[in-house]
Amino acid sequence: MKISLLFRKLSVITLAFGLTVGAIPGVTSASGSSQFKLTNPPNSISLNTVHSNETFISPQIDTSTSDKIRVIVQLEGLPAAVGQYAAKMGMRSLASLSSESAVQDEQQEVLNEASDQGLNLQVNYTYNTVLNGFEVTIPANEISNLAEIPGVKSIQKNSTWYALPIESSSTGDNYEINPLKQIGADQAWAKDLTGAGLKIGVIDTGVDFNHPDIKDAYKGGYDSYYNDSDPSEEPPILPEDDEIGHGVGYEGTYHGTHVAGTIIGRAVNTESEIVQKGVAYDADLYAYKVLGREKEDPTRTSGSSAQIIDGIERAVKDGMDVINLSLGSDSVKDVNSPESVAINNAVLSGVVTVVANGNAGPGYFTMGSPAGAQLAIAVGAVTSESNHYSGQLQSTLEEAAPVATATDATYDFNLMGWETANANFLDIMGTDPLDVVYVGLGDNDDYTEKDVAGKVVLASRGTLAFVDKIAIAKKNGAKAIVIFNGGANGSEADLSESIVGKDDYINVSLGDSFSFIPTFDLKGTEGRALVRALIAYPDQTLKFTFPDDYAVSTIPGDYLASFSSWGPNADNNLSIKPDFTAPGENILSTYPKFDSPTYETSYERLSGTSMAAPHVAGLALLIKQLHPDWAPLDIRAALANTADVITDQDGDLYDVYQQGAGRVNVANAIITPALLESVEPITILDANYNPLDVINYNSSANFGVVAPNAGVQGKELQLKNTSNTEVTYTASIEWHQEHDGINATLDNSIISAAAGQTTSFNLNLEVANAEQDNMFEGQINLESPGLPALHLPFVIYVATEQPSNGFGIQEVQVTNSVVYPNRAS
Template sequence: MIIKLLVLLVLCFCNVSTADDNKKTYIVHMSKHQKPTTTFGEDVDHAHWFDASLKSVSKSAEMIYTYQNVIHGFSTKLTQEEAESLENLPGILAVLPELKYELHTTRTPEFLGLDQNTNLFPQSSGDSDVIIGILDTGVWPESKSFDDTGMGPIPSAWNGACETGTNFTTQSCNKKLIGARFFAKGYEATLGPIDESKESRSPRDDDGHGTHTSTTTGGSVVAGANLLGYAAGSARGMAPKARVAVYKVCWLGGCFSSDILAAMEKAITDNVNVLSLSLGGGTADYYRDSVAIGAFAAMEKGILVSCSAGNAGPTSYSLSNVSPWITTVGAGTLDRDFPASVSLGNGKNYSGVSLYRGPILPNQMLPFVYAGNASNSTSGALCMPGTLVPSLVKGKIVLCDRGVNARVQKGSVVKEAGGAGMVLTNTAANGEELVADAHLLPATTVGQKAGDEIRKYVISDANPTATIVFEGTKLGITPSPVVASFSSRGPNSITPEILKPDMLAPGVNILAGWTGAVGPTGLPDDSRRVGYNIISGTSMSCPHVSGLAALLKAAHPEWSPAVIKSALMTTAYTSYKDGKMIQDLATGNPSTPFDHGAGHVDPVSAVNPGLVYDISADDYFDFLCALNYTASQIQLVTKRNTTCDASKKYFVGNLNYPSFAVVVPSDSTVVKHTRTVTNVGPASSTYKVSTFSDNKSVQMSVVPETLTFSQVNEKKSYTVTFTMGRMAVNSNAFGRIEWSDGKHVVGSPVAVSW
């Protein structure tokens, strides 16, 4: 399966043809509090109640999964009429159609400062007791990153299992990879049986994505890791002593919500501490979003859930996984690059990037041709399969435009037609963002500006020539990080009053473990096999944060998921050492909180954040009340049979979030937000506030301006009054609120939207 790393694949209703086109999969949410009793007053077993309800509308229907933790209910296949009949029965909260999700698809520890600050994190067995659960395409257990040498016994709290299946045995797991499960019933109910000639019906990863994400979170230290000689050095996950448990939910046809819920259900009972999901789709109300619903249940059990923001940037409102109880992670770059420059016959040179390793081009200029002039198709410039005319490209370097098909596939098309090499140019959709690929022939990718100049040359010159020079691995690239163009952006389309993404982490050209089933490009004709691969996407940034959360959980076992997220957010940085704001690669301008959230993670600071913002399940309940959700909608998310207090005034902006998103109402120019901070620093400390706004139309006043603490875990509240001038609709302003005691800086981004 070719990983679509830079395309946000849209959440969709799965109207896929099945054996019975009149039926599709539904997830049935039931009210636990309405479960009937027997004549003896005993509760009916939930499975019997589920089955009886189902059989009352369809004698032939079978339950695919039953759920008790993430939701109370089951999944099944029904006709639309049967689904409507079921929804009208007593105790049924909702019957929702199956949703399909798709994947959002070294030097990182050094870049984050972990290599020089390991003493800040616990060296006892505590860090090895933390368990990270990864929902993805499975795992390649033979990866050196799962070496368990020196690891102690599996934590006693672990309730999981190492499931067997195609090419996977109980011996595939060890003291590092302590669990592996697979979930395919929902997938097979829609698309039919797994084709075991193409993928393993087991936890084994035949794709690579799952092995990459799981080794990023908690991979062991491996000396000499590299991809084809690039990025050579020691590879390690963010939490190399943590345990890893893998839940395979993604297959060739995608990731189905019934399987995702079943995996989250198991992960909760297995006792994981962190859940990492590098998948998603479009946006839906929280009570219709299976990942959001499952994450709420996990949060109540003390499990932090980290999700990728999506790869639909730089478009606004392009985020997925935006619920406030999920940690939503965008992607930034590292200070490492893989330059491969283009030299033209006119003497000009243009920089690009590539991970090609193989026979290089002759030490001379070669004929150069634009694919659009060497094709039998109107879309020939894109180097789509079967579009290039071999007689026009043989022995030449071919210029291809980026778009539609995979970057590496374009090179395969050029190679198949007899081309000697490829220059791939970005178009306006990708701008100057450069993502390196392990091409099958000598090839490099250049930005839009360079591409436009190269295209002018190759089209206008009577005898265009070119060559490509590969320069290996370069470190110390500045500026870094920058926000990746593909990283999805805010505002939050479901709840604008909650700022998303939450933070940035490395997500461009990331080296991590890989499957032995496919080559680094994932193409069928790529026969190369590598232990490590370099790929990009918010799929890669999410597991960085999952691993960092595991480190913080080990250092502070008592911290809640909200406190861990707060520590990562309030210590994140938004500017370089020279004081300039982190750059947005899509525009070349300073990024905003809609691009970078609270900023780029700084784990060394996060371990000692000074003050934190905690949020309880009750606080999230109030948040849902503030959204004016009905009692049934709230119960879908929380499983609570509790109604909102009619005498209480709820306000979305008062959720104790570590950031501020202010939506200016049409009838007022003054908005107040209240927050409560908890002292996790020195017992005696005094913090003073400072504010900043990039727009004179926004004034912020904080009361009180000083917070004095006398003990650890003491709480203090403050109120921010935002006074806004009149601005055009859809205008935005940004700012920052910081509390400091002289040692700690507790920062919160501010975004104001008219």
């Protein structure tokens, strides 16, 4: 797969579910090829690594102005989470240097010095667990003086995070089972693994903790946005009641409630025909609200880096077993952003941290922060199995013989959308002729002086979103809406005989929603011909007769979602991210009540990697329940090793930067007696600038850039036996594409590990004359009769220098608490 990349660095940080973009200009893909070529785009900046003992001041900060700004100040000492990790590893000196009291003493010294210097500084948030520092308000022209205070290591902009939801997006069970079966959750439940006794922290927009499927699970949390103990979702505001936005109104928030339901939904709502059953439905829920209504643009939802870090900090202190961050940046790509540092330190403290990989796909290098945090679990999205409906309707234009051939006919249709839990279209539509009313483009004005109650409305595609056309038809009492393909000429529908690209079906599936009525998709040529006949004979009545049978076709799942962001990660190793994928398209889950008097219809479908991440957070809880002593990196490895490698519609493998290790399947993860991990040195620095090595037990092996004839490149792997009996596997190397010029070997083809022990072995790659500026990938396979097979993906980039990617300078060493890969090799 060959790529020419041209990226622009953007300043807005967006919620992971909220940004969908089309294909990036200049990015081309050949489905199934697991190889891509990176060429230097014009005016791009190469990836670099910068090290400095000087205090780092973000170049995004203008220090020439006296305007007050909010910044994140990081200090030299390690946060308490690193101390907790050091204590577990027996590093007593480091543990004492990074205790909470040591961190607080250092912070007070810095603040005292700032006061002595007369700096106009106001502390808004303080952190001592996952970050050592604080968020402050200070005149920008005093930042240079703040940077000179001993102990200050970095000063970075407090970024803004926005929530821009992907459009709502099909099954009819009491609760939706397909995604849960897809990831093996039902098989874990059969072994009594339900998340009981464990805590999940959802760091998001808050939660509707009165929702019947949520309230019994909800145990507490915090609102880091408004700094109070009530992490509720924010209700919608009508324009006439909107004082903050001067009459613009606000749609309210819902994202955290949707995420929470996927993880812990208790399936007990007696007010509704459907309920939400979460992956770990017996776990306890804690909500940390970090996003709320933005004051500068009151139509949007946002939060700051400070608020997100505060949410992470509080979740760690509250003893969460797993935290979920369905948020991120598709444009900011920095493995050492303050949020990423906080996440890495949360993992070091023992908290499994799951992050959405982003929605900027398709295209390489489209993932962003903080999914790039090296110790986190980054999750991409795949589709799930769904049902599609189709049939034939008959049309008749009464007493209009001259146009009978155009209107007295049978037309094929597809169902575009329908009401949740109400797919019995025969009962809804019947088989008697129904009056049809043409409503142009389906806007509000198109219904003026038209009686559509109990009738079918016929509308053209164009101007309005489909969901808006459906909502307006429903508001006016229509039984159903038929939308034909087409476009608009100003405020009127284009009724031309032929319109390029719009003569066939619309081919859009909205699935189901409580806000929908039956919505039919008609070919453009046929729908426009019907309307032309109606216009020619305005006194006649058009009738549709719907069938007594609707064909159902099952669309298979496990295809990569079009929006899911791809790797590599923005580090010098071109590391594999996402780690794996999970269901994330058209996911049904809990929704805040808002305007409804009951919770009867408080469910909605959403799409995004934000919907994939909570599936994995739930699985992590199930594994943690089975193996309470497993570290976060072991849980990541179990899910990756046993994931199902997936292919596209042509049967070709998605590459590792698209799917990671594959689509998770906990059914195998909970019965594997061993884990396959790569051993990656991670370097942190203590308060005295002494490097200390920590091991990142990774679920992939990343060789980074290797020049031809550079010699043998070795990666240490390990088989970790977590059972009480010896295990033996046959090891092999599987390449995902042609790899001429690269030789690969393993130390041994038979790998054994005694009970509770670990065996190390090496993957050795030697590049001779392989084509340069190309990425090659494969996987290590371990197989043993009667046991789940294990696999670990690897990548190597054959070149003499890092690829240009438009990220700008990355991996700036901004604080001693930054965790970054050892780049000595």
